[in-house]
Amino acid sequence: MNDIPKPLLATVNQAELTDFVARYDQPSFRTKQLLDWVFHKRILVPSQMKNIPLVLRNALEENFCCCSSEVETIDCAGDATEKLLINLRDSNSIEMVIISSPERKTFCLSTQVGCPVQCYFCASGADGLIRNLNAGEMVEQLYHGSERIDALPDNIVFMGIGEGLLNFNNLATAIGIMCDHERLNISPRRITVSTSGYVPGIAKLAQLNLPLNLAVSLHAPNDTIRAKLIPEKMSYPIAEIIEACNAYRANTGRMVTFEYTLIAGINDMVPAAEELAAIARQNRVKVNLIPYNPVSGTEFKRPELSALKNFEAVLLNRGVQTTMRLEKGSSVNAACGQLRASGKK
Numbered sequence: 499m500n501d502i503p504k505p506l507l508a509t510v511n512q513a514e515l516t517d518f519v520a521r522y523d524q525p526s527f528r529t530k531q532l533l534d535w536v537f538h539k540r541i542l543v544p545s546q547m548k549n550i551p552l553v554l555r556n557a558l559e560e561n562f563c564c565c566s567s568e569v570e571t572i573d574c575a576g577d578a579t580e581k582l583l584i585n586l587r588d589s590n591s592i593e594m595v596i597i598s599s600p601e602r603k604t605f606c607l608s609t610q611v612g613c614p615v616q617c618y619f620c621a622s623g624a625d626g627l628i629r630n631l632n633a634g635e636m637v638e639q640l641y642h643g644s645e646r647i648d649a650l651p652d653n654i655v656f657m658g659i660g661e662g663l664l665n666f667n668n669l670a671t672a673i674g675i676m677c678d679h680e681r682l683n684i685s686p687r688r689i690t691v692s693t694s695g696y697v698p699g700i701a702k703l704a705q706l707n708l709p710l711n712l713a714v715s716l717h718a719p720n721d722t723i724r725a726k727l728i729p730e731k732m733s734y735p736i737a738e739i740i741e742a743c744n745a746y747r748a749n750t751g752r753m754v755t756f757e758y759t760l761i762a763g764i765n766d767m768v769p770a771a772e773e774l775a776a777i778a779r780q781n782r783v784k785v786n787l788i789p790y791n792p793v794s795g796t797e798f799k800r801p802e803l804s805a806l807k808n809f810e811a812v813l814l815n816r817g818v819q820t821t822m823r824l825e826k827g828s829s830v831n832a833a834c835g836q837l838r839a840s841g842k843k
């Protein structure tokens with residue numbers, strides 16, 4: 499159920515506001531004032547729009563759903579990570595995460611309620627897909643996070659719950675609103691789209707002709723290991739994923755990152771590292787290693803520190819651009835699904 503009768507205010511564009519202002523016989527400069535409130539001051543509550551006349555504020559309430567979601571709880575992970583549990587209008591809930599470092603603030607946004615990919619190690623996918631988020635619900639996550647930090651984020655990663663490329667049109671609309679110069683005016687270079695390796699979606703993303711960053715949750719150097727982590731019905735052969743990544747880089751000029759969640763005894767062995775290094779070098783991809791955060795209800799375990807270090811060393815020794823954060827529970831480099839490893843709604 500996703501019955502939202504009125505357009506969400508966070509998705510309105512300049513042309514629609516121009517029409518709206520004219521319909522209420524208001525001077526045209528009101529359009530700019532409304533754009534300023536909604537997208538620059540990021541205020542979605544008409545009663546707070548002080549220089550807007552009452553008639554227009556009431557009309558906003560009548561014509562738009564001013565905010566369709568609300569923050570229920572904020573969970574501080576103790577490592578400069580805040581997880582916001584957000585209630586949607588249909589009583590479903592999602593999460594967005596604020597990741598703070600001295601240099602930057604990153605928002606991690608969800609794209610679906612649940613996830614159809616159902617990776618075996620992930621809590622988010624356990625119940626499968628419940629529904630797609632609409633574009634406004636994605637943009638509202640950004641508003642909730644921005645209210646918390648009183649600013650726009652430095653970076654946005656679509657790495658929360660869901661496979662965003664399986665909700666492509668809504669994701670593309672949300673990105674369009676975020677990057678629109680008249681609206682949130684965020685550079686696409688500061689936005690990363692994560693995928694479990696949905697090949698047709700990677701091709702569609704390239705067609706947006708935006709320099710968005712692409713992160714692919716590869717998690718394995720070959721299809722045999724990958725089948726232990728991602729159901730085969732939702733998985734593409736690694737060779738096809740690599741081909742799609744190379745086409746993406748050629749089209750957008752952006753380097754691709756492989757997200758690799760390290761899981762004890764599954765994909766953390768030295769031969770796997772050597773195989774991954776060969777693929778990464780040959781295809782000029784960066785690798786982001788993510789020590790697994792165990793999820794209750796699965797048998798998967800985080801590797802020992804020595805195994806993590808050995809794996810990383812193999813990649814670095816072979817000249818692969820590699821990052822890994824070792825803090826337990828850190829979400830700074832989390833792949834989708836790992837963000838909510840410590841708790842399910």
Ligand code: SF4
Pocket residue numbers: 613614615616617620621622623624658659660661693694833834835836
């Ligand atoms: S890891 Fe990502 S793609 Fe896999 S089930 Fe979880 S949210 Fe979906």
